[in-house]
Amino acid sequence: xxxxxxxxxxxxxxxxxxxxxxxxxxxxxxxxxxxxxxxxxxxxxxxxxxxxxxxxxxxxxxxxxxxxxxxxxxxxxxxxxxxxxxxxxxxxxxxxxxxxxxxxxxxxxxxxxxxxxxxxxxxxxxxxxxxxxxxxxxxxxxxxxxxxxxxxxxxxxxxxxxxxxxxxxxxxxxxxxxxxxxxxxxxxxxxxxxxxxxxxxxxxxxxxxxxxxxxxxxxxxxxxxxxxxxxxxxxx
Amino acid sequence: xxxxxxxxxxxxxxxxxxxxxxxxxxxxxxxxxxxxxxxxxxxxxxxxxxxxxxxxxxxxxxxxxxxxxxxxxxxxxxxxxxxxxxxxxxxxxxxxxxxxxxxxxxxxxxxxxxxxxxxxxxxxxxxxxxxxxxxxxxxxxxxxxxxxxxxxxxxxxxxxxxxxxxxxxxxxxxxxxxxxxxxxxxxxxxxxxxxxxxxxxxxxxxxxxxxxxxxxxxxxxxxxxxxxxxxxxxxxxxxxxxxxxxxxxxxxxxxxxxxxxxxxxxxxxxxxxxxxxxxxxxxxxxxxxxxxxxxxxxxxxxxxxxxxxxxxxxxxxxxxxxxxxxxxxxxxxxxxxxxxxxxxxxxxxxxxxxxxxxxxxxxxxxxxxxxxxxxxxxxxxxxxxxxxxxxxxxxxxxxxxxxxxxxxxxxxxxxxxxxxxxxxxxxxxxxxxxxxxxxxxxxxxxxxxxxxxxxxxxxxxxxxxxxxxxxxxxxxxxxxxxxxxxxxxxxxxxxxxxxxxxxxxxxxxxxxx
Numbered sequence: 001x002x003x004x005x006x007x008x009x010x011x012x013x014x015x016x017x018x019x020x021x022x023x024x025x026x027x028x029x030x031x032x033x034x035x036x037x038x039x040x041x042x043x044x045x046x047x048x049x050x051x052x053x054x055x056x057x058x059x060x061x062x063x064x065x066x067x068x069x070x071x072x073x074x075x076x077x078x079x080x081x082x083x084x085x086x087x088x089x090x091x092x093x094x095x096x097x098x099x100x101x102x103x104x105x106x107x108x109x110x111x112x113x114x115x116x117x118x119x120x121x122x123x124x125x126x127x128x129x130x131x132x133x134x135x136x137x138x139x140x141x142x143x144x145x146x147x148x149x150x151x152x153x154x155x156x157x158x159x160x161x162x163x164x165x166x167x168x169x170x171x172x173x174x175x176x177x178x179x180x181x182x183x184x185x186x187x188x189x190x191x192x193x194x195x196x197x198x199x200x201x202x203x204x205x206x207x208x209x210x211x212x213x214x215x216x217x218x219x220x221x222x223x224x225x226x227x228x229x230x231x232x233x234x235x236x
Numbered sequence: 237x238x239x240x241x242x243x244x245x246x247x248x249x250x251x252x253x254x255x256x257x258x259x260x261x262x263x264x265x266x267x268x269x270x271x272x273x274x275x276x277x278x279x280x281x282x283x284x285x286x287x288x289x290x291x292x293x294x295x296x297x298x299x300x301x302x303x304x305x306x307x308x309x310x311x312x313x314x315x316x317x318x319x320x321x322x323x324x325x326x327x328x329x330x331x332x333x334x335x336x337x338x339x340x341x342x343x344x345x346x347x348x349x350x351x352x353x354x355x356x357x358x359x360x361x362x363x364x365x366x367x368x369x370x371x372x373x374x375x376x377x378x379x380x381x382x383x384x385x386x387x388x389x390x391x392x393x394x395x396x397x398x399x400x401x402x403x404x405x406x407x408x409x410x411x412x413x414x415x416x417x418x419x420x421x422x423x424x425x426x427x428x429x430x431x432x433x434x435x436x437x438x439x440x441x442x443x444x445x446x447x448x449x450x451x452x453x454x455x456x457x458x459x460x461x462x463x464x465x466x467x468x469x470x471x472x473x474x475x476x477x478x479x480x481x482x483x484x485x486x487x488x489x490x491x492x493x494x495x496x497x498x499x500x501x502x503x504x505x506x507x508x509x510x511x512x513x514x515x516x517x518x519x520x521x522x523x524x525x526x527x528x529x530x531x532x533x534x535x536x537x538x539x540x541x542x543x544x545x546x547x548x549x550x551x552x553x554x555x556x557x558x559x560x561x562x563x564x565x566x567x568x569x570x571x572x573x574x575x576x577x578x579x580x581x582x583x584x585x586x587x588x589x590x591x592x593x594x595x596x597x598x599x600x601x602x603x604x605x606x607x608x609x610x611x612x613x614x615x616x617x618x619x620x621x622x623x624x625x626x627x628x629x630x631x632x633x634x635x636x637x638x639x640x641x642x643x644x645x646x647x648x649x650x651x652x653x654x655x656x657x658x659x660x661x662x663x664x665x666x667x668x669x670x671x672x673x674x675x676x677x678x679x680x681x682x683x684x685x686x687x688x689x690x691x692x693x694x695x696x697x698x699x700x701x702x703x704x705x706x707x708x709x710x711x712x713x714x715x716x717x718x719x720x721x722x723x724x725x726x727x728x729x730x731x732x733x734x735x736x737x738x739x740x741x742x743x744x745x746x747x748x749x
Contacts, residue, residue, distance in 0.1 A: 019572055055572065068572050070564050075572040079560075087657045088737065099563040106545050106565065113543040120337045120361060134553065154556040178737060194571050198363035202298040203327040207363045212569065219568045220543035229543075229568075233552060233561045 010035050011045035018057070018066035021195075025063035036064060056225075060214025067215055069225075070232060086190050088177045093161055097177075100158055101187035104131050105197070106216070109208050113220040116213055121205040128167075128184045135159035244346045252354070255341040256379040259358045262339060263332050270325060272313065277329050280308050282380050285359065285372040290423055295369045302326045319745070320731065330370075333359055374427045381420065392421050392513070393457065396464040403471050408498035415505040422512045425454070429519050436530045447527060454520050465510055472506060475499060624664035625671070629707050636748030637720055644669070644744045648735050660736040669741045672704055673727055684726040720748050 014032045017024050024033050035042050037059070050057045054072045058065045068075040083089050086098060108130055109117040135158065166179035177183040188206055191197045196212040199205075219225050264275045284304045288294045305326050309315050317325060338355040345352045358376035361368055372380070395418040402411035432450050435443035479496045482488045488496065545565070552562045635642050635650050642650070651659045659665065692709050708723070724747040731743035 019574065021571055021574075056568070066572060067568050068570070070567045072572075074575075076567060077570065077573050081573065087652065096559040096563065099559060099566055102566045103545075103549060103562065106569075107549055111544070111546050113545070118337070118355075120334075123336075134549075154558055155553045155562075156556065158559060194569065196569055198366060198368060200298065200361075200368045202302075202323055203330060207361065207368060209363055215569050220545075221541065223541050225568070226541055226543050229564055230548070232564050233548075233557055234555075235561075 004041075007039065007041045008045050010039075010042050011049060014042070014046055014064065015049050015066070018064060023063065027062075033062070033064060056219060058214050058218040060218060061210045063210055063214070065211050065214050067219065070228060085193075086186065088186060093157070094177055094183075097158055097161060097183060098187045098190060100135075100155075101127065101131055101184055102191060104134060105187070105191065105206070109212075110216055113216050115217050117208055117216075121200075121207045124184055124188060124199075124204045124206065125181070127188070127206075128180050131162065131184070132180070135162050247346050248348075248352075251341075251343045251345075251352075255354050255356050256358070256375050256382070258341045258356050259333065259335065259339050260379065262335065266332065270328070272309065272325070274329060274332060276312070277305065277308065278333055279380075279383070281305070281329070281333065282358065282372060282376060285370060286377060286380055286420065289371055290377065290420060295364075295367075296371070297367060297369060298326070298330075301330070301370060305329070318728075320728065330359075334361075374424050374431055377420065377424045377427070381417065381424075392418065392425065392461050393464060395421055396461065396468055400464075400468050400471060403468065403475060403502075406475075406495065408495050408502065412498055412502050412505070415502050415509065419505055419509040419512070422509050422516070425516060426512060426519055429523050432523065433526055433530070436527060447523075451520065451523070454516055458516060461513065465513060469506065469510070472499070472503060476503065621664050621667065624662065625668050625707055626711065628665060628668045629704075630711055632746060633711070633720060633723065633748070636723065636746050640748055642746045644733050644735075644741070644746075647746065648733075661738075665735070666739055666741065669735070669744075672725055673742050673744060683729075684724055687723045687725075689721055689723075722749050723747070724749070 010032065014024055014036055017029055017032060023029065024036070026033055036046065037043075046057060050066070053075065054069045055075060056067050056069060058067070070076070077085070079092055079095055083091070083095055086095070089095050089098060105122070105127060108122050108127065109119050135155065162180065165183065167181075177186050188197065188199055191206075192199050195209055197206045197208055200207065220229075260275065260278065263278050266274075268274050281301060281304070284301070285296060288300070289296050294300075302322055306317065306322055309317065309322075334357065338357040341354045341356050343352055343354075344350070356375055357373050358379055360371050360373050362371065363369075395414055399411055399414045399418065402408070402414055428450060432443075432447050435446045476499055479488070479492065479499060482492065483496070548565075549562075631651060631654075632642075632647060635647055648660055651665075687704065687708055689708065689712055692705055693712055726745045726747070728743040728745070732740040733743045734740045
């Protein structure tokens, strides 16, 4: 018979493993996973811990995933930290281009949030085309010379930067962000490091992981989270 | 009139049976930029997946398929492709077979009186712990088995009856083929459960119909098939006993010996098939439980709100929302950041000065070394370069020890992850890569050189690259690397790889054995 302290201990063990980016699932750290699934008390404790830490925990496809809520100052990344994390990214313009590619990848797998995606994989070159398609509409030739306000990176600014990048067709698996393919690759590698996609360079395709699918389904289909995200985006 | 009604009623079911041929004929009729026959390669890959993945339960990677296709091309066309060309050809073939995910089979339903669409895929891919595995779907298996002309319903029954006849006639060779097909049919029936579940989740009304149909099929046919299994088993045992009797009396002819071996194989396959067949009922029970779970989930989802990513992104673009705000879409997907802090008490911990394992550090060109005794500039540069060459070679050996085959790009990524991105700008790394990249062939073909560690230690290595031999010898004297016997370096002269934003070097593949 578990005591309250033991339940709390298990909950903290689960939280610690997930925070340390270890897998807790039916295949790995199985006892902890089973404890979460079978014990209401442990589940409640861990939900409480996550709530206090401004994080969310989800179970999807027999695995647990931990994610910080938006604007989490402790466990979320700020721009400087992300710039340091992602190779070859040295300024906010480059960072926001990586963000934009990441968001386009989400829209390519999901038109809207769902339990799973019907798209099993995407070719990396398709991502580059899709980003170009989305941004092309924003370029007004007369505006190309305008100087943008550096604190308000809007899509038009990114569109201009993207347009200025080279479009090379050779060596598109190289590193750096000096052309469209390399930048797309850098964004994909970042998402792969975050365990959101698996990259198969044999066929130059990306596949969504369970983490990606689980969070899209569980986070974005919660009414409260949806409101939080949209309120933040459209706030003045 | 009745006949016409029946014809119309059966139409949807007939189209459902036909759809599995679409991928093959799409490839058959489609374009092909290679001189190799794609339909042949496609059927061969399906056969490979059936035998290796379905029957032997192996996890098949792209490399496995690549290896198989390489052997196939040698057999059929007496041709060997270079690694990169082969990779491109296999990738091209798989793209054709997958069509971006699935094929759309469109048909007119006279019952629904409208156009309907069914998605078909013969193969599927799934990521698992940084690897991607290939599978044949049950539609793929269905298509594959139908190429040997078995009709739709009760394939298990038909195989059993056929098998019965073949055993009665003593046609053990054919019986072995039949029992293998039987095993695949049983496995297919079990696999169908997974497809039914997927359709239940996403298929709407049709998903329900598929579930009911599967349930009815298994329940109805299970009893009949179980009886047939029992009958053929009795037949098999009777024949085996006759052979055992002859073996004991030592009166087996050569032909009978072969037949006995076949019977043993048949017996093995039959046992597996029976075991799997018995699992079927359990699978149906499990399916009912999962069906209940899915129904509950669907009821809950009916009231949940979808986040329309594409729509929201377009709205943000139109309203010129700042990307700093729009990036919040990505935030929930990122992993928690872990901030580490230093405990000053570590100053008092006892520290190891030397270590057997490679807790190495490379020397950055910019770092000053105040405590070294004064040397000439040449001596300093040479010492630093030797130290760094030693370091890079050890890292290379550790990497191939872990991963067996490593490309140059993978090794550079490995170094960057371990030591930070600056390492790829280290000038000694470039020199090291040039050193191990031995003389290129004038015709720009691939070249492989093998460093045999035993030969190096005994000074018997063929002199290909003396400096590297000495470097390896120094390392092997200090660090035995017991699991590695040799290092193979293959240069690919027609490919250049960028190791950083400035420098490109000839591509190489490293292999440890």
